[in-house]
Amino acid sequence: MSAVFLYSIFSSVSLLMLWGVWTVAVGHIARFSFDRRILLAIYVIALIIWPLSEALLRLTHVSSAVEVGLPAVIPVAAPGGAVEGSYINIISIVMMVFYIAAALTALYFIYGSVRVLLLRRRAETIVLPSGIKAHIITGDFGSPFSFMGEIYLPAAMTGGENERMLLLHESAHVRLHHWVDLLLAHMVCVLxxxxxxxxxxxxxxxxLxxxxxxxxxxxxxxxxxSYQLLLLKTAVAPSYSTITDNFNQSSLKSRIIMMQTPSPSPLRRLRALSIIPAATLAFVAVQLPAAKAFASEVAIAAVVSSANESAATLAGSDTVDKSPAAHGTNAEVYDHVEVIPEFPGGITALFDYLKKxxxxxxxAMESGMEGRVVTRxxxxxxxxxxxxxxxxxxxxxxDAEALRVVNSLPxxxxxxxxxxxxxxxxxxxxxxxxDSENKIVPAPSVFVDGKLYKGSAGDIAPETIERIDVIKxxxxxPNGKVMITLKK
Structure with missing residues (x-):
């Protein structure tokens, strides 16, 4: 769960930077197809910057063979309890709010899609000469629109030149695959x-x-x-859904102005190059120490939340252990405290201690064994x-190694x-x-003059070897055989 949250944060920072630079540098839309491609490029760049930077970091970073993942330390919270003032708890709450709001946003868009699809119940579907489906809706539902490559047109607006202009407009949306842009844009809004x-x-x-x-x-x-007059006539018709390309959804004034505006100089396209330094800046931003520290805190919060769920059955419903003698202490042992204990130097120092x-x-290395051990x-x-x-x-x-280190904590x-x-x-x-690049591969079995050799092949002096055969x-x-024949 923390990975999606972090992806959302870092991609939103990238999107904000790219969108801001594009808005300042370009200012307004003038070359429609070109500007559309730039906006789609901004989406793609913002969405891939963080995973790309992480992938490049893994390729260029030589790490140790063993990485002890994010440790997380807090008292076990009894059911209904919390550690007041805990930064980790605040992050957990923020993540919960994030997922709830994202789910509600997604439901809102899904609801809009279902409303559109339900219109087909009272529609007559025709296929235009271009092969595009058009649904002629009886009754009043507002302005014409296109959705998922199909046209929805009120029956009241059919007939004559107006219908031809409306179908030309909506067919343009379909042919240009505008619904794909909207799908991407709405997914980003959910995230x-x-x-x-x-x-x-x-x-x-x-x-656009x-x-x-x-x-x-x-x-x-x-x-x-004639087309501008049609825009005026449909300007007051309500838009049926916010998730579609509606005929009258944009500012009437700006659309009419755009029809009168000549194409700008091709040199204007050079301004789009401003997204290159913006993308570079966003790439650097997600790798800053502060960004890495925030990612660590979020991961810690997620691990702690999961650990508390694992420990909840042991913590019981009371905040005080009623059998302190079982733990080798004469004092009551609390699950919930006002001020949590702290490792010398804080959680970062604890992380360093574990790694060292x-x-x-x-x-475990030879068998590729990995996982999270939770100790209490x-x-x-x-x-x-x-x-x-x-x-x-x-x-x-x-388990044994985790307990050994825990028992050695200062x-x-x-x-x-x-x-x-x-x-x-x-x-x-x-x-x-x-580390996948440094996992230990089990050594092959070594035979010297036909007999199994218990040592390493590297222990044998090269000048004494006459022949080496490898059998896979x-x-x-299963790990292979190395047959060594010594000189006589």
């Missing part, structure tokens, strides 16, 4: 519902579509004045770590309730992850 640039670009795309369709109608030989002290078990332990009133246990297991080898600053230091539980998820397809030795 970035909080980003004003996403909504402004949706509006700009719709306006109308300019482009108007230009197609005029270039077909339709009398410009965890030794990936060799057997007690931080006493004097900051000592004790009673470590596994609450979410991955494998015995990884003293914490204890947690506090009402200004008094108290003992409390901590949950520490530790992610074991192997022996089912008894």
């Amino acid at each position: 970035q519902w909080y980003n004003p640039a996403a909504w402004k670009m949706l509006k700009a795309i719709k306006r 579509h109308e300019f482009e369709a108007d230009a197609r109608v005029i270039s077909s030989g339709i009398d410009r004045r 002290n965890i030794n990936y078990p060799k057997s 332990f007690v931080v006493s009133a004097n900051g000592k770590v004790s009673d470590a246990e596994i609450i979410k297991s991955v494998a015995p080898e990884l 003293d914490f600053t204890p947690g506090y309730n009402d200004g008094t230091p108290v003992a409390c539980y901590f949950v520490l998820p530790v992610m074991f992850k192997l 397809n022996d089912p008894q030795y």
Whole structure:
């Protein structure tokens, strides 16, 4: 879940920067097809910058063979409880709001789509000579529009020259595949519902579509004045849905002005090159230390939330453990505290400690074993770590290593309730992850003069070797065989 949230944040920053630069540099739409391509390019660039930067970073960054993933440390929250003032909790709440709002935005667009599709129940469908379907709707539903490559036209507007002009306009939308642009723009609005640039670009795309369709109608030989009068007649008709290309959705004044405006100088296209430095700046921005730190905090919040769900069954419904003696302490052990204990140097220092002290078990590396081990332990009133246990297991080898490191943790600053230091539980998820480029490949079996050799082939002096044969397809030795014959 955190990955989608982070993708939304970083792509929205990129979109905002690109849209802002384009607006300042270009100013207004004039060359419709060209400007449309630029807007679509802005969408694509904004959506791929972050994953592209991460991919390039992985290609150029040489990491250690073992990476211990984001650790997260907080007391286990009892059902209904929370750690007040926790930055991690704030991020979790923000993520929850993000997903709820994104879902509501998506439902709004889906509702609009369903309303359009339901119009077909009272429609007569015809196929135009161009092969495009047109649905003639009985009753009053507003302005004509196109949706998903099909035309919707009120029966009251059929007949005569007006129908011909309306069909030419809507057919232009279909032929130019404007519905694909709208689908992309609406998806971005769902992902970035909080980003004003996403909504402004949706509006700009719709306006540009109308300019482009108007230009197609005029270039077909339709009398410009007659077409402008048709625009005036349909100006008061309501738009049936916000997700479609409606005939009267854009500013009437701006559309008429565009019909009278000559094409600008081709040199204006050079201004579009401004998105290149903007894209570079956005690429750099998502790699800034502050951006990386924010991504880490979000990932930590997601891990903590998941860890608390795993630990909830152990925490019980009370905020105080009723059997403290079972944990080797004479004090009450709290699940919920007002001030959480802190590792010396904070969570970043804890992360560094884990990376330096965890030794990936060799057997786990050879088998490609990965996963998140969730541990729980007690931080006493004097900051000592004790009673470590596994609450979410991955494998015995990884569990044992996680417990070893947890038991080696130095003293914490204890947690506090009402200004008094108290003992409390901590949950520490530790992610074991192997670098795909550096995973250990099991060594082949080595035979020397026909006998299995327990050492490494590298231990044998090269000058004593007469011949080396490699056998790859022996089912008894799936990792291969190296047959070494020594000089006699």
